[in-house]
Amino acid sequence: MGSGASVSEGLPRPEGPEGSESEPGPAPGPAGWSNDTLQAQEEEEEETPACHTIEVQSEESDTQAEEEEERVTQTVVNAATTETAAEGEAEVSLDFETFLHSDGTLYSCFNHHGDRVYVDESQKLQPFPQEWYNQGRFVTANNEVSGHLQTQASSSEPAVREDDRTGSIYIQGKGTVMTYMFEERLNVCRFWDPHSGVWLLLPLQWEMNVNFIKSRIQRVMSALPGLVDQKEITAALRQCNYDPEEVISVYLTMFGEILLQTSPSGDHNYSDLNSFRALLERDRVIEDLKQNLQSREKEVDNLFQRNNYLAREVCYLNDVVQHLNQKLAELEADKQEAREKIRSLLNHRAPAVPPARTATKPAMDANQLGQVRSLTRELNVSNKQLRSTVDQVMTDMKNQLEQMKGVAGKLTEVEKVAAREVEELRSLYRREAVERKSLYNKLLELRGNIRVFCRCRKSSASSFCLETTDDQEVVLVQKGSKKRFQFDKVFPQSSTQEEVFAETLPLITSCVDGYNVCILAYGQTGSGKTYTMMGAKQNPGVNIRSIRELLRICADKEKVSYTLKISMLEIYNDSLNDLLTKSAGAALDIRVQGKTVSVPGLTQTRVQTEADILSVMETGEKNRKIASTKMNIQSSRSHLVVALEVEGLDEVLGRTSRGTLTLCDLAGSERISKTEAEGQRLVEAAAINKSLTALGQVFGALKNNALHVPFRNSKLTHLLQPCLSGDAKCCVFVNASPDVRDAVETLSTLQFGSSIRQVSLGRATQNISPVKNKTSNKSTTN
Numbered sequence: 128m129g130s131g132a133s134v135s136e137g138l139p140r141p142e143g144p145e146g147s148e149s150e151p152g153p154a155p156g157p158a159g160w161s162n163d164t165l166q167a168q169e170e171e172e173e174e175t176p177a178c179h180t181i182e183v184q185s186e187e188s189d190t191q192a193e194e195e196e197e198r199v200t201q202t203v204v205n206a207a208t209t210e211t212a213a214e215g216e217a218e219v220s221l222d223f224e225t226f227l228h229s230d231g232t233l234y235s236c237f238n239h240h241g242d243r244v245y246v247d248e249s250q251k252l253q254p255f256p257q258e259w260y261n262q263g264r265f266v267t268a269n270n271e272v273s274g275h276l277q278t279q280a281s282s283s284e285p286a287v288r289e290d291d292r293t294g295s296i297y298i299q300g301k302g303t304v305m306t307y308m309f310e311e312r313l314n315v316c317r318f319w320d321p322h323s324g325v326w327l328l329l330p331l332q333w334e335m336n337v338n339f340i341k342s343r344i345q346r347v348m349s350a351l352p353g354l355v356d357q358k359e360i361t362a363a364l365r366q367c368n369y370d371p372e373e374v375i376s377v378y379l380t381m382f383g384e385i386l387l388q389t390s391p392s393g394d395h396n397y398s399d400l401n402s403f404r405a406l407l408e409r410d411r412v413i414e415d416l417k418q419n420l421q422s423r424e425k426e427v428d429n430l431f432q433r434n435n436y437l438a439r440e441v442c443y444l445n446d447v448v449q450h451l452n453q454k455l456a457e458l459e460a461d462k463q464e465a466r467e468k469i470r471s472l473l474n475h476r477a478p479a480v481p482p483a484r485t486a487t488k489p490a491m492d493a494n495q496l497g498q499v500r501s502l503t504r505e506l507n508v509s510n511k512q513l514r515s516t517v518d519q520v521m522t523d524m525k526n527q528l529e530q531m532k533g534v535a536g537k538l539t540e541v542e543k544v545a546a547r548e549v550e551e552l553r554s555l556y557r558r559e560a561v562e563r564k565s566l567y568n569k570l571l572e573l574r575g576n577i578r579v580f581c582r583c584r585k586s587s588a589s590s591f592c593l594e595t596t597d598d599q600e601v602v603l604v605q606k607g608s609k610k611r612f613q614f615d616k617v618f619p620q621s622s623t624q625e626e627v628f629a630e631t632l633p634l635i636t637s638c639v640d641g642y643n644v645c646i647l648a649y650g651q652t653g654s655g656k657t658y659t660m661m662g663a664k665q666n667p668g669v670n671i672r673s674i675r676e677l678l679r680i681c682a683d684k685e686k687v688s689y690t691l692k693i694s695m696l697e698i699y700n701d702s703l704n705d706l707l708t709k710s711a712g713a714a715l716d717i718r719v720q721g722k723t724v725s726v727p728g729l730t731q732t733r734v735q736t737e738a739d740i741l742s743v744m745e746t747g748e749k750n751r752k753i754a755s756t757k758m759n760i761q762s763s764r765s766h767l768v769v770a771l772e773v774e775g776l777d778e779v780l781g782r783t784s785r786g787t788l789t790l791c792d793l794a795g796s797e798r799i800s801k802t803e804a805e806g807q808r809l810v811e812a813a814a815i816n817k818s819l820t821a822l823g824q825v826f827g828a829l830k831n832n833a834l835h836v837p838f839r840n841s842k843l844t845h846l847l848q849p850c851l852s853g854d855a856k857c858c859v860f861v862n863a864s865p866d867v868r869d870a871v872e873t874l875s876t877l878q879f880g881s882s883i884r885q886v887s888l889g890r891a892t893q894n895i896s897p898v899k900n901k902t903s904n905k906s907t908t909n
């Protein structure tokens with residue numbers, strides 16, 4: 128691909144509509160806008176092409192940098208002018224290029240016979256740095272790329288003949304794709320240079336400020352709020368013949384719906400996009416690896432089968448050899464017996480005595496002797512034949528056995544190699560999966576997504592409605608159909624409290640650095656929320672383990688003195704009860720001051736040791752139980768909120784950090800019709816369902832980036848507002864029952880979990896402030 132287009136190439140001289148080849152007038156406008164669509168759009172916008180203005184501020188060239196820019200510009204323009212003069216028909220060989228730096232920035236460049244300059248951020252021309260050649264690449268050329276990027280979108284094979292115009296490039300997320308150099312005309316935005324008297328190409332940075340282009344950039348940005356880089360959009364517009372609709376469709380095809388969302392922080396969009404592209408690429412690599420792994424595993428299976436077959440064959444041959452050996456032994460025995468027989472027959476013959484005068488009767492007559500002799504001969508012959516047959520068979524068997532052994536040895540080798548390859552592939556797959564996960568986590572971190580973990584309750588039932596396929600997927604089997612749900616982590620029935628806690632640890636510890644962290648447990652009644660959050664005395668859950676861990680971290684940080692204060696409350700029938708108060712107090716209320724949400728009058732107790740935690744938890748549990756007994760209710764009929772405030776005073780740096788860990792064991796969601804609740808229980812169930820619905824509405828509004836988030840619809844959401852409105856890191860456990868009879872509730876729990884997984888709260892912020900008055904930071908122990 129050529130690197131640029133000469134100014135004269137295809138450039139209509141500024142002329143009247145008749146196309147006369149007159150000298151360019153002062154500002155006749157680019158008569159080259161021949162594209163119908165473009166003209167129609169221009170008419171729509173009531174803009175006259177001649178009136179496109181560049182809103183670039185030109186300043187006095189009194190600084191050195193400006194002089195330099197002036198010099199470079201002059202060089203470029205002079206060169207152009209010289210060439211114009213020399214070659215008559217405005218033959219200015221001035222190439223315009225776009226350079227994509229590895230940091231993601233696109234730069235507009237001019238190239239005049241190898242002298243390259245670029246337009247920097249302040250829109251000044253700078254000499255092109257030598258080292259950039261290794262730090263990026265030139266991505267576009269002005270007039271060369273076809274705008275018809277989607278002409279073959281519907282067919283899988285592009286309908287072009289392979290020739291020197293075909294090529295390929297690698298696009299993250301798409302892999303290696305085919306390119307084709309189409310021969311088409313594109314619109315080009317140029318400016319009239321009165322000094323040189325030619326229409327020069329407009330650098331990308333300046334082109335962005337032309338009203339005509341601006342309106343198209345706005346159109347693209349309004350359709351794709353996730354695409355914020357105006358330079359990138361301008362470059363894309365150039366490629367698509369300034370058709371914003373085509374740019375939109377190209378980006379949508381390439382990156383999908385991510386571009387339809389606006390990042391709450393705005394400035395993270397570009398890196399989100401890059402992470403997303405990288406993620407797509409990882410997915411593709413993982414898919415390839417999976418397929419590779421599958422085919423390798425199939426090969427190994429085949430080899431195993433072959434090996435088994437050969438092993439069976441060797442066994443069979445061993446049996447045959449054994450059988451023949453046995454037969455040989457029998458024949459040997461027969462032969463021995465025959466010999467014995469002959470010997471005994473011979474022994475019966477009369478001893479050889481000198482012929483006597485008196486005639487004696489021979490011991491065996493000649494007939495018998497003849498028979499014996501012929502029998503002996505026959506036996507000898509058959510013995511010989513048998514021997515040679517057995518020898519032959521044995522030799523064959525031995526040869527076959529050797530061959531089999533050789534093949535079996537080779538097969539074992541091949542098997543070993545294949546097993547090694549499979550192991551390598553597996554480890555590669557694992558590495559890719561880990562990298563993918565870390566990339567994904569980075570993306571979540573950038574977006575501030577809510578982490579959602581799914582924990583399946585342990586069950587002694589014989590059949591289950593939940594299957595865990597890997598550590599991120601759970602499958603609900605209901606009436607023969609399977610529904611798959613993805614989570615950030617899936618804990619199977621066998622998972623331990625330690626494993627569950629380990630996954631939340633990084634989140635929890637960031638509380639010490641001044642972040643607000645919130646962990647919620649959601650699920651139907653009896654699905655294991657309390658077990659996950661509170662746990663048993665001997666095997667505590669997330670609550671006690673986190674506070675214990677925070678105490679340990681705070682003790683380790685010698686330079687910072689930390690104060691940990693804990694409060695415990697329950698929300699029962701939409702009213703707040705303090706669980707650490709010594710006296711039965713009035714119902715508490717929520718106060719909002721700016722971004723802060725507080726509960727005036729709520730008891731806060733300082734904790735310093737593990738014994739303190741246990742004592743506080745015991746008090747809270749006891750008060751909850753007393754209250755529940757008085758009201759004749761189960762403890763799970765209320766939401767339990769444990770809040771731990773971690774305040775760190777860094778005397779050296781002179782600043783304080785304040786993080787809050789909110790641990791919330793939500794009341795169980797249940798179907799009133801299923802439980803047949805009546806009376807007080809019905810009122811409670813209604814209050815729980817109302818507050819959980821309000822929570823769902825809040826998540827829904829956050830997911831859709833709604834202008835209004837209905838935090839005030841319930842005490843629960845009102846209290847959790849700071850944890851869900853952008854400053855905090857949030858993690859939700861969806862606890863699911865694997866019992867078949869709970870399948871309907873489990874489905875609704877899983878749907879809730881996977882829908883909130885798409886909620887992004889924005890990047891969490893640290894609550895750090897300078898120390899105002901050191902004495903005022905000292906907290907009191909309750």
Ligand SMILES: Nc1ncnc2c1ncn2[C@@H]1O[C@H](COP(=O)(O)OP(=O)(O)OP(=O)(O)O)[C@@H](O)[C@H]1O
Binds near residue numbers: 651
């Ligand atoms: N992972 C687990 N391993 C062993 N037992 C568990 C597990 N999860 C839950 N259980 C047991 O299941 C029962 C119900 O659990 P739990 O009380 O935690 O449910 P819940 O969701 O908090 O219910 P509710 O909404 O009614 O408060 C308890 O006896 C608990 O010990």
